[in-house]
Amino acid sequence: MMAILAILATFKIHMRRLRQLIIFLLIALSTAACARPVPPSSTPPAPQPTTTMAPNTATAQPPSATTTDPIASVTTSAVTLTFPTETPPLAAATATSSLATLTPFPGLTPTSAALNPAVPPAGTGDYECGDYPCFDDAEAWEARINVPPGFEARYLAQVEPHPTSFTFGPDGLLYVARQEGEILTVDAGGRVAPYLDGFYHLVSIAFQPGTDRLFAASRGEGDDEAIIWVIENGETNGASTARKLYDGLPCCYGGWHQANGIAFGPDGYGYVPLGALSDHGERAPLHPLEATILRFHPDGGSIEPYARGLRNTFDITWDSAGRLFGADNMPDHGPPEEFNEILPGAEHGFPYYDCQTCTPTPPDLEIVPPLHDLLAHSAPTGITTYLSEAGDTGDTFPGYYDNIFLTLWSSVPGAQKVIRFSPGGETMTDFATGFAAPVDVTVGATGSLYVVDWATGIVFEIRYVG
Ligand SMILES: [Ca+2]
Numbered sequence: 001m002m003a004i005l006a007i008l009a010t011f012k013i014h015m016r017r018l019r020q021l022i023i024f025l026l027i028a029l030s031t032a033a034c035a036r037p038v039p040p041s042s043t044p045p046a047p048q049p050t051t052t053m054a055p056n057t058a059t060a061q062p063p064s065a066t067t068t069d070p071i072a073s074v075t076t077s078a079v080t081l082t083f084p085t086e087t088p089p090l091a092a093a094t095a096t097s098s099l100a101t102l103t104p105f106p107g108l109t110p111t112s113a114a115l116n117p118a119v120p121p122a123g124t125g126d127y128e129c130g131d132y133p134c135f136d137d138a139e140a141w142e143a144r145i146n147v148p149p150g151f152e153a154r155y156l157a158q159v160e161p162h163p164t165s166f167t168f169g170p171d172g173l174l175y176v177a178r179q180e181g182e183i184l185t186v187d188a189g190g191r192v193a194p195y196l197d198g199f200y201h202l203v204s205i206a207f208q209p210g211t212d213r214l215f216a217a218s219r220g221e222g223d224d225e226a227i228i229w230v231i232e233n234g235e236t237n238g239a240s241t242a243r244k245l246y247d248g249l250p251c252c253y254g255g256w257h258q259a260n261g262i263a264f265g266p267d268g269y270g271y272v273p274l275g276a277l278s279d280h281g282e283r284a285p286l287h288p289l290e291a292t293i294l295r296f297h298p299d300g301g302s303i304e305p306y307a308r309g310l311r312n313t314f315d316i317t318w319d320s321a322g323r324l325f326g327a328d329n330m331p332d333h334g335p336p337e338e339f340n341e342i343l344p345g346a347e348h349g350f351p352y353y354d355c356q357t358c359t360p361t362p363p364d365l366e367i368v369p370p371l372h373d374l375l376a377h378s379a380p381t382g383i384t385t386y387l388s389e390a391g392d393t394g395d396t397f398p399g400y401y402d403n404i405f406l407t408l409w410s411s412v413p414g415a416q417k418v419i420r421f422s423p424g425g426e427t428m429t430d431f432a433t434g435f436a437a438p439v440d441v442t443v444g445a446t447g448s449l450y451v452v453d454w455a456t457g458i459v460f461e462i463r464y465v466g
């Protein structure tokens with residue numbers, strides 16, 4: 001409880017909407033005895049299916065992912081990995097399993113249109129603003145962002161609060177997912193347009209590289225399953241139908257444990273972290289798919305664990321050498337959050353923690369340690385590697401190629417910022433501070449870094465200006 005009060009004391013945004021959220025948070029946290037500010041369970045509004053979206057449960061679902069039992073229905077038939085808790089991690093070569101190796105897809109080639117800053121909207125909010133700027137005071141928020149010398153942070157656009165994930169499409173538009181279940185687009189001029197609505201608790205979107213297929217991760221409306229969607233012809237607004245590629249995935253714990261940040265690997269497979277179904281493993285036995293990174297074929301079929309023991313990794317990224325990184329949210333009793341290199345077939349620690357009610361680590365189990373400890377309760381969320389070709393020239397983000405950027409979402413003192421890791425995750429330092437609740441970060445075709453804030457809905461562009 002002290003932690004909650006401390007958090008609230010530092011997060012004095014007196015906007016009506018946020019106050020409602022905070023009240024909800026308190027209720028949610030106290031009822032769940034969950035004393036940490038991992039991304040909160042905000043008030044999820046009633047899902048609003050629209051005619052633009054027709055969840056097509058009858059079409060092309062994986063054969064064994066269609067039954068109604070949310071946990072038992074997921075297919076694991078093609079999974080050749082086993083993770084007995086008494087044995088060491090599997091070797092990487094074994095972890096590739098028997099699935100055919102896919103040819104890597106070419107990278108995206110978004111348009112190179114220059115981005116123009118939008119005019120910050122007038123301060124017409126009817127709510128009180130305290131130590132933080134009003135949420136519609138984009139200029140004030142822009143002025144709060146501190147970046148290293150040579151860089152400049154500027155307002156690009158603002159969507160309604162609670163964006164959870166964003167990604168550039170092959171059409172050059174920035175696609176933004178909102179927790180309330182909506183996907184929007186933002187163009188180079190900062191203009192926001194609706195794209196697709198009707199999901200429930202939507203937390204991630206990602207294009208399959210080299211295609212216009214947009215993937216999304218949400219919850220079922222009963223908060224009892226995680227769902228992976230695919231939207232064919234994702235870049236054309238007219239198509240706008242989503243179908244379930246996987247449903248019945250184990251879910252959900254708290255506000256944010258579900259299928260999280262979808263990403264596509266250099267092997268062409270889709271990957272998605274799946275959060276644990278409990279705080280520290282108190283719901284036993286573990287489901288074979290919980291607290292994992294799952295791997296799936298973009299056309300469906302089996303979905304299998306790629307790595308395990310990851311309590312709630314919100315987003316993942318590969319570097320230029322094909323190494324996979326993610327940051328893990330730790331249990332309520334407050335061990336440091338973790339920055340991990342995620343290894344195939346490896347065990348990364350969940351549910352083995354040092355607490356009175358935690359499960360002791362099996363003596364023969366080899367746990368891959370994190371590369372870095374992060375501030376406890378800082379709630380790491382979005383992550384990206386700076387791999388823009390623009391970075392190769394040295395003109396944008398000079399010297400930052402292959403660096404990894406990570407948002408710390410929480411409002412505990414020392415979070416609310418973007419941190420940076422040198423190539424391979426060797427060293428860690430602050431990169432940008434001053435946000436309210438930065439939730440995702442990505443790189444655009446022009447070489448700029450983009451950050452989106454869950455609390456304000458503002459998308460910032462960080463450019464190198466020399
Ligand atoms: Ca760990």
Ligand SMILES: [Ca+2]
Nearest residue numbers: 315382383440
């Ligand atoms: Ca992301």
